[in-house]
Amino acid sequence: MQSPRWQRRAEDRPREICAAALDVFTEKGFAAARLDEIAKRAGVSKGTLYLYFKDKEDLFRAVVRDTVAPNVGALRDAAMASELPFAAVANMFLSRFADLAQRLPVGAVAKMVIGESGNFPELAKVWHDQVAGPSIGLLAGLIEKAQAKGEVRAGDPRLHAFTLMGPMLMGVIWREILQPVGGAPLDIEALARQHSQTVLTGLLAESEQ
Amino acid sequence: MQSPRWQRRAEDRPREICAAALDVFTEKGFAAARLDEIAKRAGVSKGTLYLYFKDKEDLFRAVVRDTVAPNVGALRDAAMASELPFAAVANMFLSRFADLAQRLPVGAVAKMVIGESGNFPELAKVWHDQVAGPSIGLLAGLIEKAQAKGEVRAGDPRLHAFTLMGPMLMGVIWREILQPVGGAPLDIEALARQHSQTVLTGLLAESEQ
DNA sequence: TTTAAATAACTGACCGGTCAGTTAGGAATG
DNA sequence: CATTCCTAACTGACCGGTCAGTTATTTAAA
Numbered sequence: 001m002q003s004p005r006w007q008r009r010a011e012d013r014p015r016e017i018c019a020a021a022l023d024v025f026t027e028k029g030f031a032a033a034r035l036d037e038i039a040k041r042a043g044v045s046k047g048t049l050y051l052y053f054k055d056k057e058d059l060f061r062a063v064v065r066d067t068v069a070p071n072v073g074a075l076r077d078a079a080m081a082s083e084l085p086f087a088a089v090a091n092m093f094l095s096r097f098a099d100l101a102q103r104l105p106v107g108a109v110a111k112m113v114i115g116e117s118g119n120f121p122e123l124a125k126v127w128h129d130q131v132a133g134p135s136i137g138l139l140a141g142l143i144e145k146a147q148a149k150g151e152v153r154a155g156d157p158r159l160h161a162f163t164l165m166g167p168m169l170m171g172v173i174w175r176e177i178l179q180p181v182g183g184a185p186l187d188i189e190a191l192a193r194q195h196s197q198t199v200l201t202g203l204l205a206e207s208e209q
Numbered sequence: 210m211q212s213p214r215w216q217r218r219a220e221d222r223p224r225e226i227c228a229a230a231l232d233v234f235t236e237k238g239f240a241a242a243r244l245d246e247i248a249k250r251a252g253v254s255k256g257t258l259y260l261y262f263k264d265k266e267d268l269f270r271a272v273v274r275d276t277v278a279p280n281v282g283a284l285r286d287a288a289m290a291s292e293l294p295f296a297a298v299a300n301m302f303l304s305r306f307a308d309l310a311q312r313l314p315v316g317a318v319a320k321m322v323i324g325e326s327g328n329f330p331e332l333a334k335v336w337h338d339q340v341a342g343p344s345i346g347l348l349a350g351l352i353e354k355a356q357a358k359g360e361v362r363a364g365d366p367r368l369h370a371f372t373l374m375g376p377m378l379m380g381v382i383w384r385e386i387l388q389p390v391g392g393a394p395l396d397i398e399a400l401a402r403q404h405s406q407t408v409l410t411g412l413l414a415e416s417e418q
Numbered sequence: 419t420t421t422a423a424a425t426a427a428c429t430g431a432c433c434g435g436t437c438a439g440t441t442a443g444g445a446a447t448g
Numbered sequence: 449c450a451t452t453c454c455t456a457a458c459t460g461a462c463c464g465g466t467c468a469g470t471t472a473t474t475t476a477a478a
Contacts, residue, residue: 008423008476027327031240035468045425047470056468087413115324117386118236125390132387153414158393159403160412162383166404167375169382174371177326178341181334184367194368195375202411203369204296205362217442217457244434254459256436265434 014052014062017042021063026108030060030116060116064123067109068131071100076138086146090164091196093139097168098192107176110169136161167195223261223271226251230272235317239269239325269325273332276318277340285347295355299373300405302348306377307401316385319378345370376404 020042024033035056039046053059084092100106117124139161146152152160171191179185229251233242244265248255262268293301309315326333348370355361361369380400388394 006424006475013423029238029240029324029327031238032328034466046468047426048424050469051423090412111323111326114320114382114386115238117320117390118238119241121390124386128387128390128392132383133392150414152412153407155403155407156399159400160407162376162379162395162400163404163407163412166377166379167371169379170371170375173323173378174341177323177333178337181326181330181337183337183342186371190365191368191371194364195372198362198364198369198372199408200411200413202409203299203361203372204409205359213442214440215442215458219457222457243432255434256460257458259435260457 013042013044013048017044017049017052017059018063018066021059022067022105022108025060025063026105026112029112030056030119060120061123064109064112064126067105068127071104071106071131076134086142086149086151087200089142090200094164094168094192094196095189097165098189101168101172101188107172110172111176136165139164163199167191167199222251222253222257226253226258226261226268227272227275230268231276231314231317234269234272235314235321238321239265239328269329270332273318273321273335276314277336279313285343295351295358295360296409298351299409303373303377303401303405304398306374307398310377310381310397316381319381320385345374348373372408376400376408 017038021033021038023041024038027033033056035046035049038059039049042049049059053062113124113127136158140157143152143157143160143164147154147157168188168191171186171188174183174186175188177183226247230242230247232250233247236242242265244255244258247268248258251258258268262271322333322336345367349366352361352366352369352373356363356366377397377400380395380397383392383395384397386392
């Protein structure tokens with residue numbers, strides 16, 4: 001009595017397929033990703049993909065959306081505590097981001113969005129409108145308020161936001177792209193800690209300022 | 210008396226083809242780029258591509274190499290003046306990078322390397338070994354020296370280098386990926402100026418430190 | 419027994435790469 | 449200076465493999 005050749009699992013399939021697709025899409029990019037490969041990794045035949053997704057593009061979008069969606073709210077929360085001193089908020093924001101980047105494939109999705117931004121402008125748009133834009137905007141807003149209270153030095157709040165977030169993005173990309181080809185390992189959490197300390201009070205030794 | 214259907218220009222062809230290929234590869238990525246499209250933009254027939262390049266992959270590598278190569282030395286020079294105070298060196302480094310990013314398609318190449326890093330690991334390796342690694346290493350070295358002289362505060366020099374360069378990378382990516390889909394325009398030079406000021410002496414107002 | 423789920427064989431468009439043929443334009447000749 | 453010859457440079461139709469998407473068929477399970 002051999003086990004059945006396959007089982008009907010309409011509930012789990014979409015998730016499993018998305019997971020497999022995320023792997024392949026991030027490894028190869030959209031165009032070079034093979035549906036046969038995705039099906040194989042999902043433990044399913046190619047035809048099955050078409051039971052749950054209209055076509056390759058539909059699957060790609062589903063993958064990005066499902067992986068991005070959970071992130072959206074998480075960071076906003078970190079800024080709710082806007083009564084705290086700016087230093088504390090910035091600290092919290094950075095460590096929250098680092099935590100997120102540990103558990104979710106932030107780097108992988110970023111890589112996909114960057115790599116396919118030419119072929120899927122609306123995908124880059126989703127990323128901008130729902131992730132990067134709001135995050136930067138939020139930060140810039142916080143910074144502006146803190147400036148009004150005299151907590152943060154003068155300067156374009158948006159550029160300050162880049163100063164704050166840039167190293168984290170660079171860290172994520174380093175891990176995703178360069179670490180696999182021999183780049184020295186990078187501890188994102190350590191980066192978040194040291195960067196938040198450094199950026200707030202300056203890279204220069206106090207005696208030099 | 211009509212002008213000839215084509216001209217023999219063996220000297221210029223490779224450059225022209227590379228330029229066209231850079232455009233198409235950065236727009237579409239490697240897999241989605243069509244050789245017919247590249248040939249068309251280079252004002253040449255598809256067969257001509259094969260007179261100068263072995264195959265699509267050879268062309269791709271040539272494009273990346275030719276575009277990356279000129280950059281390699283440029284930044285190193287900025288650090289030669291290592292007798293100057295660290296603040297001056299950092300300033301020079303950042304503004305030099307911004308200048309470079311204005312004139313060369315740094316963002317476009319970065320996008321290509323990131324997007325195709327899965328399919329061309331050795332390309333990511335070239336980028337790491339010849340561009341990112343040395344730059345970070347150079348910066349980290351400078352920082353370490355400056356720390357020894359008491360100019361720069363304690364902390365992992367490499368992480369400090371991320372703090373310094375991250376925002377610039379983020380700026381380049383923002384311009385390349387998000388600005389075209391509605392992201393607010395970003396002035397890289399302004400970013401370099403403000404960031405170098407800010408990061409050296411701290412984001413917090415002096416009264417808060 | 420019915421039907422929804424899944425498969426595996428199939429199709430056809432598309433595109434990287436080839437190559438037989440064409441042309442520009444310089445060199446040799448008168 | 450005109451003419452002929454020669455070949456590197458170039459073209460574009462074509463071929464064969466690949467792969468997204470379809471369909472006829474089989475099977476699990478209600």
